[in-house]
Amino acid sequence: MTRFIFITGGVVSSLGKGLASAALASLLQTRGFKVRLRKLDPYLNVDPGTMSPYQHGEVYVTDDGAETDLDLGHYERFTGVASRRSDNITTGRLYSNVIARERKGDYLGATIQVIPHVTDAIKEFILSDLTDEDFVLCEIGGTVGDIESLPFLEAIRQLGNELGREGTMFVHLTLLPYIPSAGELKTKPTQHSVKELLSVGIQPDLLLCRSDRDIPSSERRKIALFCNVREEAVIPGLDVDTIYQVPVSYHEQGFDDQVCKHFGLSGAPPADLSRWNKIVDRIRMPEGEVTIAVVGKYTSLLDSYKSLGEALQHGGIANNVKVRLNWIDSQIFESEEAIHELEDVHGILVPGGFGERGVSGKIAAVKFAREHRVPYFGICFGMQMAVIEAARNLAGLSHASSTEFGPCDEPVVGLMTEWLRGNQLVHRAAGDDLGGTMRLGAYGCHLQPGTKVADIYGAAVISERHRHRYEVNIDYKERLEQTGMVFSGMSPDGVLPEIVERPDHPWFIGVQFHPELKSKPFDPHPLFTSFIQAAIRQSRLV
Template sequence: MTKFIFVTGGVLSSLGKGITAASIATILKQSGFKVSMLKIDPYLNVDPGTMSPLEHGEVFVTADGAETDLDLGNYERFIDTTLTAQNNFTTGQVYQSVIKREREGGYLGKTIQVIPHVVDEIKDRIYAAAEGYEFLIVELGGTVGDIEGLPFMESIRAIRHELPKTNTMNIHVTLIPYIAAAGELKTKPTQHSVQELRRIGITPHMLVCRTERSLPKNLKAKLAMSCDIDNNAVIEAGDAQSIYQVPLHFIKEGIINPLSDHFNIKIKPNMEKWDTLVKNILVPKDELTIAFVGKYLELKESYKSLTEALIHSGAHLNTKVNIHWCDSEKIEVHGAYDIIGNSDAVLVAGGFGERGVEGKLQAIQYARENKIPYLGICLGMQLAVIEYARNVLEIEDANSIEFDANTANPLIYLIDEFMDQSGQKQLRTHKSPMGGTMRLGEYPFEPLKGTKLQKAYGNEEIYHERHRHRYEANPKYKDALEEAGMIISGQSNGLIEAVEIKDHPWFVGVQFHPEFTSHLETPNPIIFEFVKQANKKA
C-alpha cells in the first residue's frame, strides 16, 4: 500500500515547499524506495499554459504534453524521473471534471456540493497518481487558511481516515522570523499556523522551519511542545547556497529518524554521488561565463529549467557556470558587443512574441561571426535560421510569420501549414482555448551522423525531447540553407529539429527544449556539450 506524505505551508508563500517535498523524495528514492510526486495548485486556471511568464514563471512541459507548474521541473530534477499530466492538477481541472460529469448525468440528478463531490474528485486524482509507488509526496500550493485551499485540506483529512495511520504523514513548512529590533526569533506565526491547520482537522507530524538564523534547542523544544510534535520532528531549514544542498542539510538535521519512526521503515540513503555533485557546484575547479540572451529577465524564474540545466552540466564538469544576463532589448540599443562582452558562449532561449527579437538576431550574428560557441533553443533556433538567411543567403526580408504574417520569405511558419501540406496527421498538437495550435510534449528526432548533435547524443538512431511551440522551420528553404553551409542536423517526420553551421567551431540550434529533461544526476546531452565547449573557450 502506498504511503503518503502531504506537504503544506503556513504564514506566507515562497517558503520552499516544493524544494522541501523534492528533498524528502530524494532521500527516500536514494534509500531504494519507488517514489513519485504530485503538485496541487489551488488556482482556478485549468493550467498555467495561458499565463504570462511574468505572472507565474516558467511553464514546465511533461513528456505527455501537459503544461504544468514549474515545481514539477524541480521534482524531475531531484528524483531523476519522468512525470506526467497526472502529477499536477488545479482547482480549475477539478471543477471542470465535476461539472462535465454533472452535465453528462454522472451524478444521477443529485445536488452537487464541495463535500462530497469535489473532495471525492480530488481524492481520486491523488490515489491515481499513487498507483504503483511505495511513496507519493503531495505538495499543496498556497498557505493554510487560504479559502481556495480548503477543499484540498478536507481531502487530505479524509484520506487520513481512509488509510492506516502509519500510511499518511503531514509535514508543515513554516516561517520562524527573526525580529532584528528585538534580537529574537519568533515562534508565534508558526504556532498560529499550526492552530489553523488543526482547526481544519489536520495535525502535522513534522515541522520544517524556514529561518535565516540557526534555531537553538530550547526554541525547537518550545515549538514541539506548543505544536504537539515530537522533539526530533522539528527540522531546521536555513538558506542554502544551492537548492541541491537541501536534502543533505535535512539528513544532518536528523530528518531520517522521524520519517523512519512514523512509517516504521528503515531509511538509509546513498548520497555519495549527490554529495560529490553538490561539492562541485559549491567549490568548482573551473568557471566560465555564458551570455544568456532573453526578454523575461525581470523574473528569472521564467527560465528556471534552463538555468538549472546549466548548473547540472557544470556540476558534472566540476565547473561553475556564471550566467551573464543579457536583455535582448538593450542589445537592440547598445549592440551585441557592448552587452555580451567577452562571454565564453552565447545562449538564446525560447520565447513568444516580437519584443526583443532584433536584439536576439544581433546576438546570434555576433556569435556566428566571432566563432563563439552558440546554443539556440526553440525561438533561438528559428532566429538562427532567419539570421543565416538574411546575412548569408542575402534574403533581406527573411522572417517568421509570427512577426510578419505577410512576409514573402517565411523561413518560419505555422505548424498547421506543415500539417496541411504534408498530411502528417500523426503529429500530436494541442488546440488551446485561445485558438493557438501548440506542439507539446515529447517527440522523436533523428540526429544526422557525423554532426555535433549526433556526437552529443550518442550513436542511437532516434532520441526523444520535449517541445512547446507553434512555429516550425520551413522545409522549403532546406536545400538553399544547406548549400550555403547550414547543416540540418536533426529531423522528425520531415520537420527540422536542429541546425548547425559547417564552418563554425560549435554553433547548434534545436527546436525542442532540452532543459526539460536535464536532471542533477543525468544532465541533458546537448546542454552538457554546449557547456563543455564553453569551458574549452574559457
C-alpha cells in the same frame, strides 16, 4: 502498501515546498523506497500554459505533453522519476472535470457541491494512476489560510481518516523570521499557521521550519509544545548555498528518519548521500569558471528560466567548472552599442519565448555569436532566430521572418497546421485555444550521421520535449543549406526541422525542443555538457 505524505505551507509563500518535497523524495529513494511526487495547485487556470512567466514562472512540460507547475521540474531533477499528466492538477481542471461529468449526468441529478463532489474528485486524483509506489508525496500549493486551498485541505483531511495514520503523514512548512531589533527568532507565525491548519481538522505530524540561522533547542521545544508535535519532529530548514545541498542538510536534521519513524519503518536501510555529496563538492570546489550570456525576454524573473539555469549548472558540474550566468534582456541589443555586452562572454544562449518583443536583439546576439565565433546555443525560439538571421544576412532574404509576428514575404518560420505523433495525424489551426495550438511533449528526432549532434548524443534517434506553436519552414531548407547551415535533426517523417548546426563554427547549435527539461545534476543533458565544454575552450581564447 503505498503511503501518502501531504506537504503544506504556511506564513508566507515561496518557502520552498517544492524543494522540500523533492529533497525528501530523493532521501527516501536513497533508502531503497520507490517514490512519486504530485502537485495540487489551487488557482483557477486549467493549467499554467497560458499564464505569464512573470506571474507563474516557468511552464514545465512532461513527456506526455502536460503543461505543469515548475515544481515538477524540481521533482524530476532530484529523483529522476519522470512526471506525468496525472501528477499536477489545478482547481480549474478539477472544476472543469466535475462540471463536465454533471452535464453528462454522471451524478444522477444530485446537487453538485464542494463537499463531497469536488473533494471526491481531488481524492480520486491523489489515488489514481499508481502502481507499486512506496511513497506518494503530494504538495499542496498556496499558503494555509488562502480561501482557494480549502477544498484541497479538506480532501487530504478526509484521506487522513480514510487511510489511517499508518498510511498518511502531514508535513507543514513554516517560517521562523529573525527580528534584528529583538535579536531573536520568532515562533509566533508558526504557531498561528499550525492553528490555521488545525481549524480545518489537520494536525501536522512534522514541522519543517525555514530559517536563515540555527534554531536553538529551546525554540524547538517551544514550537513542539505549542504546536502539539514531538520535539524531534520540529526540523530546521536552514538556508544553504546550493539547492543540491538540501537533501544532505535535511538528512542531517533527521527529516527522513522522522518520516520512517512515523510509518514504523525502523528497519529501513540508511540513506546513501554519496551522490549528493559529490555534486555539492563539485559545485563548491570547481576547477575553473566560464561566463554564459543568456539573451532572453523574461530575464527580470529568473523563475521563468528555472530549468534552463539548472541545466547550465549541470553542464558545469559535468565539466567541474562554475558557470556564471549573465542574464541579459534582449531588448538592450536594439542599440548597436549594447552588443559590447557580449564581448567577454564564453558562450551565448538564446532561450525559448513568445511574441515579437526583443526579437531584433536576439537576432543581433545570434549574428555576434556567428561572426565572432562564440559558442552559440539556440533553444526553441533561439533556433528560429538563428535560422532567420542566416536567411537575412547570408541567404539574401532580407524580409525573412516568422508569421508569429504577422504576415511576411518570406515566412522562414510559420505555424504548422498538422504533424505526426507516432502513427496519429495531429491537426491545429491559428484560432484554436492557445494550449491547443502547441506541439507539446516528447517527440522523436532522427539525427544525421556525422554531425556534431550525432556525436554529442552518440545515437541515431533521440526523444525530446517540445513546447511551441511555430516551426522552421522546410521549404527554405535548400536556401539555408547554401549558407553553410546543416539540418542535422529532423522529425521521423522528415517534415519538421528539429536541429540546425554550423560545421564552420566552433559550436553553433539550435534545437526546436527544450533539452533543459530532461537535465539532472546526476545526469546532465549531453547538449549542455558539450556547450559548456565549448565555453571552456573559448575561455582560453578570450
